[in-house]
Amino acid sequence: MSNFRNKLISFMYGRYGMDALYGALLTVSVVLAVINIFADSWILSTVGTVVLVYAIFRCFSKNHAARRKENEVWLKIWTPVGKWFGGLIMRLRDIRTRRYRRCPSCKATLRLPIKRGKHYVKCPKCRAEFQVRIVL
Numbered sequence: 001m002s003n004f005r006n007k008l009i010s011f012m013y014g015r016y017g018m019d020a021l022y023g024a025l026l027t028v029s030v031v032l033a034v035i036n037i038f039a040d041s042w043i044l045s046t047v048g049t050v051v052l053v054y055a056i057f058r059c060f061s062k063n064h065a066a067r068r069k070e071n072e073v074w075l076k077i078w079t080p081v082g083k084w085f086g087g088l089i090m091r092l093r094d095i096r097t098r099r100y101r102r103c104p105s106c107k108a109t110l111r112l113p114i115k116r117g118k119h120y121v122k123c124p125k126c127r128a129e130f131q132v133r134i135v136l
């Protein structure tokens, strides 16, 4: 068992390993495989397999500079999308108790307790005071 472990360690030495793009590719591959259970399409199967092979290729690659560059491009695309989804999930979770409003001067998003009607709010970030109207 120790021999196998040493061989695995020596095989993985210098390999790129896993990163955010690897996780995304693996997720896409699994999602395509699950959809393909119902759709039974050779196109989905082929695309899922290609994505999986690319993810494994990236994991075992020794060209760190190229893999890092790909991951940076992926993160540049994914980070704003992930933040938007995170904000959406937070808003849905708090829909019964909180309302979200944007500060007109510093554009920060404020999480306000539900207090119906017009009232003034002071932004904790820039100290600007502005009027908000909460209907529902």
Ligand SMILES: [Zn+2]
Pocket (backbone or CB within 6 Å): 103, 104, 105, 106, 107, 108, 123, 124, 125, 126, 127, 128
């Ligand atoms: Zn502000």
